[in-house]
Amino acid sequence: MKRLAIVAMIAWLPAAASAFDRYAGLAEAEHQPSDLSKALNLVMSTATPDLYFHTREIMVEDYEKAAVNKALAVNLRSAEYWQTTDQDSKSVTPDRALEGCQLRFGSPCKLLAVNDELVQLAGPLADHDMPRLSYSGGFDPNQLPIVKDDVRKRPDIQTYLSAQRPKAIAIHPIGQMFVVSGSPTDKDAADAALARCDFASGRKKSDGPCYLYSLNNDVVIAKRHTFPSMLSP
Numbered sequence: 001m002k003r004l005a006i007v008a009m010i011a012w013l014p015a016a017a018s019a020f021d022r023y024a025g026l027a028e029a030e031h032q033p034s035d036l037s038k039a040l041n042l043v044m045s046t047a048t049p050d051l052y053f054h055t056r057e058i059m060v061e062d063y064e065k066a067a068v069n070k071a072l073a074v075n076l077r078s079a080e081y082w083q084t085t086d087q088d089s090k091s092v093t094p095d096r097a098l099e100g101c102q103l104r105f106g107s108p109c110k111l112l113a114v115n116d117e118l119v120q121l122a123g124p125l126a127d128h129d130m131p132r133l134s135y136s137g138g139f140d141p142n143q144l145p146i147v148k149d150d151v152r153k154r155p156d157i158q159t160y161l162s163a164q165r166p167k168a169i170a171i172h173p174i175g176q177m178f179v180v181s182g183s184p185t186d187k188d189a190a191d192a193a194l195a196r197c198d199f200a201s202g203r204k205k206s207d208g209p210c211y212l213y214s215l216n217n218d219v220v221i222a223k224r225h226t227f228p229s230m231l232s233p
Contacts, residue, residue: 036116037064040072043112048079059083063113071097072113075105082109082173088149090115096175099130099145104173104208106224132221139169139217146175161217165189170197171213171221178210190215194227 033041040060044051059081063072066085071093073082082101087093094111101109108127111119132145139161141152151157156179160169167181170193178197183189190212197210212225 034064036113036118037061039118040113043118044074044081047074047076047110047112048081051079064116068115069093070115071111073097073101073109073111075101075107075109077107078105080105084175095130096146096148098128099133100173100175102128102130102133103146103171103211103221134222135219136222137219139214139219143219144177144213145221146171146173147177148175151175151177160214165216168193168215169213170194170210170227172197172200172203172210173208174203176200176210177213186215190225191228194225198227 037060040063041056044056044060045053048056063070063083066083068085069087069090069092070083070085071087074080075082082097082104084093084097084100087096094114097114098109098111108129110127113119130145132143135143137143141157144152144157154177156163157169157177160167160179160181163179163181165181166183166186166189167179168183168186168189169180170178170190176197178193178200180189180193180196183192194210194212209226211221212223213219213221
């Protein structure tokens with residue numbers, strides 16, 4: 001009986017080895033980096049060579065898993081990356097990524113990828129200074145940076161021009177906006193908008209602070225006021 005069991009086991013070993021080899025091959029294939037992953041790792045290692053490789057790989061993996069429409073930008077001055085996802089359309093995604101990146105890090109950024117395509121680069125990465133972040137005219141919904149269409153269409157945004165003064169809007173680089181109106185003073189309005197924005201849930205500390213977008217009907221985003229507001233008393 002023992003001899004029969006040994007013979008059966010010997011006969012089973014090649015099939016088991018073959019099955020294991022097939023499984024190992026499949027597992028290895030499943031963990032092979034995609035073309036996008038390889039390209040992004042190469043571009044990012046060149047753009048920010050001091051970034052720890054494991055951190056870079058996590059960022060690339062997170063980007064690959066992110067919802068379309070998405071884009072990845074880099075701020076070379078700070079050696080930091082900025083990602084935007086789930087935008088209204090592919091056509092608006094690059095500008096919103098670059099606007100969010102520039103607002104977060106304080107200087108123009110470079111676009112690396114949109115959805116699963118690397119940006120075609122003819123030479124060194126080009127900085128993109130986003131004009132809506134230097135706009136300083138009257139409040140105009142068409143000049144709003146970063147935010148999605150559902151934010152632009154909100155009643156408090158659409159009726160902001162006629163809202164009671166003192167009033168203010170705060171904006172976060174990920175595209176959130178907070179409106180305050182009818183405050184006792186301009187400084188109260190600015191502080192309240194910035195506080196509501198900064199203490200909103202659902203953000204990481206690395207996403208950075210909020211900025212004062214408008215005070216009354218004047219757009220002041222270029223001044224980069226943060227909380228507590230740096231307005232004169």
